[in-house]
Amino acid sequence: MRQWWPSNLRSRLTFWYVGVLAVLLVVYATLVFAFQYVVLSKQIVHDEIQDVETVEGLLFFDSTGTLQLRQDYYSRPQSHLLIDRMMEVRDPSGIVLYRSPTLKGMSLGGPTRPGEGDADFGERLTRLDDGTHVLLISHIHGMDNRQLLIRLGYSLAPLRARMLQFLLVLLIAIPLALLMAAIAGQAIARRALRPIERMATRAEGITAKNLQDRLEILNPEDELGHLASVFNHLLNRLEQSFEQLQRFTADVAHELRTPIAALRTIGEVALEDDRGERSCKEALSSILEETSRLSETIDALLLLARAEATQGAREPKAWPLKSVVDEVLALLEVLSEEKSLNVFQEGGALGEGSIRADRGLLRTAIMNVLHNAIKFSPEGGVVRVSYSRSETDPQILQLLVQDEGAGIAKGEHDRVFERFFTSSARETAIYSGTGLGLSVAKLIIERLGGSIRFDVQATSGARCLIELPVIGREQ
Amino acid sequence: MSRILIIEDDKKMSDALASGVQAAGYDVLTAASAEEGFYLVHSRHPDLLLLDLTLPHRNGLDILRQLRQEGIDMRVLILTSHNTVEDRIAGLSTGADDYLGKPFSFPELLARIDALLRRFLPSKNEPQILIGDLRLDRKSRAAMRGGEVLELTPREFELLLYLAENTGRTVSREMLARDVWRETSRFTPIDNVIDVQVARLRKKIDDPFKIKLLQTVRGLGFSLREPQH
Numbered sequence: 001m002r003q004w005w006p007s008n009l010r011s012r013l014t015f016w017y018v019g020v021l022a023v024l025l026v027v028y029a030t031l032v033f034a035f036q037y038v039v040l041s042k043q044i045v046h047d048e049i050q051d052v053e054t055v056e057g058l059l060f061f062d063s064t065g066t067l068q069l070r071q072d073y074y075s076r077p078q079s080h081l082l083i084d085r086m087m088e089v090r091d092p093s094g095i096v097l098y099r100s101p102t103l104k105g106m107s108l109g110g111p112t113r114p115g116e117g118d119a120d121f122g123e124r125l126t127r128l129d130d131g132t133h134v135l136l137i138s139h140i141h142g143m144d145n146r147q148l149l150i151r152l153g154y155s156l157a158p159l160r161a162r163m164l165q166f167l168l169v170l171l172i173a174i175p176l177a178l179l180m181a182a183i184a185g186q187a188i189a190r191r192a193l194r195p196i197e198r199m200a201t202r203a204e205g206i207t208a209k210n211l212q213d214r215l216e217i218l219n220p221e222d223e224l225g226h227l228a229s230v231f232n233h234l235l236n237r238l239e240q241s242f243e244q245l246q247r248f249t250a251d252v253a254h255e256l257r258t259p260i261a262a263l264r265t266i267g268e269v270a271l272e273d274d275r276g277e278r279s280c281k282e283a284l285s286s287i288l289e290e291t292s293r294l295s296e297t298i299d300a301l302l303l304l305a306r307a308e309a310t311q312g313a314r315e316p317k318a319w320p321l322k323s324v325v326d327e328v329l330a331l332l333e334v335l336s337e338e339k340s341l342n343v344f345q346e347g348g349a350l351g352e353g354s355i356r357a358d359r360g361l362l363r364t365a366i367m368n369v370l371h372n373a374i375k376f377s378p379e380g381g382v383v384r385v386s387y388s389r390s391e392t393d394p395q396i397l398q399l400l401v402q403d404e405g406a407g408i409a410k411g412e413h414d415r416v417f418e419r420f421f422t423s424s425a426r427e428t429a430i431y432s433g434t435g436l437g438l439s440v441a442k443l444i445i446e447r448l449g450g451s452i453r454f455d456v457q458a459t460s461g462a463r464c465l466i467e468l469p470v471i472g473r474e475q
Numbered sequence: 476m477s478r479i480l481i482i483e484d485d486k487k488m489s490d491a492l493a494s495g496v497q498a499a500g501y502d503v504l505t506a507a508s509a510e511e512g513f514y515l516v517h518s519r520h521p522d523l524l525l526l527d528l529t530l531p532h533r534n535g536l537d538i539l540r541q542l543r544q545e546g547i548d549m550r551v552l553i554l555t556s557h558n559t560v561e562d563r564i565a566g567l568s569t570g571a572d573d574y575l576g577k578p579f580s581f582p583e584l585l586a587r588i589d590a591l592l593r594r595f596l597p598s599k600n601e602p603q604i605l606i607g608d609l610r611l612d613r614k615s616r617a618a619m620r621g622g623e624v625l626e627l628t629p630r631e632f633e634l635l636l637y638l639a640e641n642t643g644r645t646v647s648r649e650m651l652a653r654d655v656w657r658e659t660s661r662f663t664p665i666d667n668v669i670d671v672q673v674a675r676l677r678k679k680i681d682d683p684f685k686i687k688l689l690q691t692v693r694g695l696g697f698s699l700r701e702p703q704h
Contacts, residue, residue: 288694292648295578296663303662331656332664334630334672360659371664433663 010193014185021181022174029170036166040159041135045123048137051085052121052152056141059089059098059148067097067148084158086134088151097148103128108151109136116140117149125156132157195224203231211239251420252301255435259294263287293434300436304419304443307361312448315356318471321397322351324359325385328367335374336383343374346386353387353397353470357448365444368437369401369452369464376405376462390467396450399466407462413454417442477592478502480521482512482538483554484530492525492584499585509533516542521549523592528555528566536569543570550591554579580647582696604639607701609680609688611639620680630655631676638689638699647696673697 006012058070067089088108089098099105106129116122117138126134136153199215206213214235215228270283322345329336329343336343345351355362373383381404390396408416408423415421420435445452448468455463479501483489486507493503504519506512509530515521524542528535539551551573553566558576566574573587604611610619616632618625627635637655638646652658652665673689681687690698 282693285693285695291578292694296661296666299660299662303660331668334668334675335664338671338675364662367662367664371667375667437663 010186010189013189014182017185018178018182022178025174025177029174033163033166033170037159037163040162044135044154044156044159045121045137048123048135048152048154049121052137052139052150055085055087055150055152056139056143059141059143059150061144069098069100084154086136086153086155090149090151092147092149104130106130108134108153109138112149117151126153133160196227199224199228199231206235208242211235211242248419255297255420256294259290259297262290266290297434297436300434300440303361303364303440304436307440307443307447310358310361310444310447312356312450312469315358317359318354318356319359319362320352320354321399321468321470322348322387324355324363324366325351325370325399328363328370329385331367332370332374335371336377339374339377340380341374341377341383342381343383343385346384347388349387350389350397351387351399353389355397355448355468356471361444362448365441365452366399366466368441369466372437373401373403373405373462373464377403378405381405381461395469395472396467397470399468401464401466402458402461404461407458407460408454413456416454417452476500476502477523478504478519478521479523479525479588480504480506480512480515480519481525482506482509482530482535483525483527484508485527488527495581495585496525496588499588501588509538512538513541516547516549523550523552523588525588526551526553526571528553528557528562536565539566539569539571552584552587552591554584580649580696582645582647583650586641586644586646586650604636604642606639606642606699607686607688608684609639611636618680620684623683625679627676627679630672631679634672634676635680635699638697642699645692645695645698650696 006015055069060068060070062068069087084102085100086102086108087098087100088096088103090096090112092112094112096107099108108128109124109126117140121137121139123135123137126136128134133156134153135156136151139150139152141148141150195218202213202215214232217225217228217232219225220229266283266286270280273279273283325345329345370383370385377383383404384400384402386400386402388398388400390398412421412423416423417438419439421439422435442452445466445468450466450468452464452466455465479496481489481492481496481503483492483505484507489505489507493505497503504515504521506515509532512524516524526535526539530538535553535555539553542549542551551571553571553574554577555562555566555574556577563574563576572591575584575587602613604613608621612618613636616629618627618632618635634651634655637651641650648666648669649661651669652661656665656668658665673691677687677689681689686702688699688701690700690702692698
């Protein structure tokens with residue numbers, strides 16, 4: 001059904017352009033045609049009125065009482081309208097007193113109408129017996145105390161012939177003009193769209209291998225330049241995430257290789273070992289522990305993928321931050337008790353601010369941060385959790401977690417959030433987990449529209465500052 | 476003896492499952508494809524089906540759907556690495572009785588099989604549980620050992636109760652995380668929490684006594700039982 005519809009933009013543009021032009025031309029031609037017709041008809045009537053006045057002076061009754069038209073007038077130069085003039089003169093009773101030879105004995109306009117020619121010239125269209133259309137006017141003229149009704153008309157045939165000619169010219173000229181417009185339109189559209197074609201060819205050539213390629217921007221001011229720069233920005237982001245993905249894949253492969261190497265070694269050594277069932281069981285247990293670490297890494301990777309897809313603003317529910325922190329602290333309580341840590345919260349009232357989030361993910365983020373703080377705290381230390389509002393933006397809720405552990409090594413404040421990062425500091429190496437906890441936390445918090453960082457200025461222990469947008473009171 | 480059919484195309488997995496389930500005292504059949512599985516279902520009438528979802532030629536859910544359409548009354552436990560909430564819902568709504576994501580812990584699989592076949596009648600109705608000289612009172616939530624009342628926190632009591640209900644069996648960290656801590660997933664902090672909590676519980680119920688009831692099974696989990704001599 002849509003097969004007639006041109007598929008490319010260029011032809012569609014031309015199609016619309018020509019279509020609109022055609023409508024405009026037809027409307028214009030119709031108006032001109034009608035105007036021309038009306039003006040020419042008026043001109044005829046005007047000529048007829050003048051002619052009637054001329055004729056009135058030329059009419060006379062001869063000696064026999066017959067109405068005659070003075071013929072010597074013909075000697076003067078005259079328009080062919082005068083030669084074509086059709087005239088009939090009647091007396092009030094309707095008897096024809098004079099009929100011009102041009103009428104060839106036919107009646108002009110039929111019987112007298114009541115009041116005809118009284119007030120004005122009463123112009124009207126009529127048809128002679130031979131089918132000629134005539135535009136005639138009537139006028140009452142008093143002569144020798146007699147009332148004469150003069151009817152005078154001209155055939156419309158010459159006018160119609162002229163209008164027909166005009167119509168023919170239009171019928172030929174309009175399609176011709178449209179054809180030219182279409183050709184010109186195609187050419188203009190092709191020219192205008194050529195840069196897009198070039199861009200498309202260029203973009204088609206960009207694959208994973210040459211993601212660093214960019215589109216050339218001819219004129220940054222025009223729409224195409226804008227389009228190209230938008231496209232280039234897209235490529236920038238794509239290249240970045242592609243690089244990130246590549247790095248990440250390499251990291252994952254590396255991280256998975258380590259436990260698999262361990263599994264392999266344990267298995268091989270156990271098979272070579274002849275010390276019997278006991279050492280065999282020992283090896284199997286190590287293998288199981290190792291697989292459990294592997295599965296934790298995989299779970300963390302899946303969690304990253306899930307966090308990647310979340311977006312705080314789209315979450316239907318919001319949760320008071322403090323309730324989540326309380327829940328996490330309750331869960332981890334046994335760990336802090338074991339180390340006789342003193343965990344306390346400050347500014348709890350501010351913590352009632354609600355965060356729009358997937359509760360499970362928010363909880364995971366906070367759990368990872370608090371678990372780190374507890375893990376790295378020394379025996380009997382203090383973990384301080386405090387809430388505050390940002391000084392620059394009251395819609396930002398800040399959560400500060402401070403411990404008395406070894407703190408973050410110099411230059412590693414940003415790197416601790418990298419995936420699979422393990423600190424070079426010796427005292428933290430023994431605590432190595434999946435190496436994903438903080439990067440999971442960072443990803444989740446950033447997806448919720450917040451930020452997380454470690455205070456570089458902290459002199460003792462680590463100070464982790466989490467900022468999250470709270471939902472307004474009206475919500 | 477209850478008969479269990481395992482439909483799993485991975486040979487190693489299938490062999491390991493078969494020997495483990497057999498060792499737990501069940502009659503085991505294995506099938507590597509849907510066709511073989513259907514044949515065994517109709518000819519040997521197993522009581523329970525362990526069904527892998529990714530099979531050659533035919534999806535496990537298809538098999539399940541057909542079995543349910545045929546009106547075959549059989550417990551079905553799905554084992555799969557497709558482990559999202561949506562997969563779980565799809566499996567259960569197709570007619571599975573339970574769903575276990577790979578990798579799972581074997582003790583947990585056994586616990587689920589036992590529960591589905593009701594081999595161990597739930598001891599939940601008994602007001603008291605006795606393991607050696609350890610006595611748990613469900614109603615008063617009190618634990619006693621050798622005539623001494625043990626001072627347990629609510630969480631410790633719950634942990635002990637769960638271990639006691641599963642006495643004789645190894646309980647994995649996954650099971651504890653889900654059934655005692657009610658966490659939907661297992662992660663590093665919860666593992667630490669479980670280990671520390673178990674260590675503290677052990678300090679209270681075992682340290683003062685000569686006979687140790689709470690054992691750590693390395694790589695598997697924990698088990699509460701009277702030591703066999």
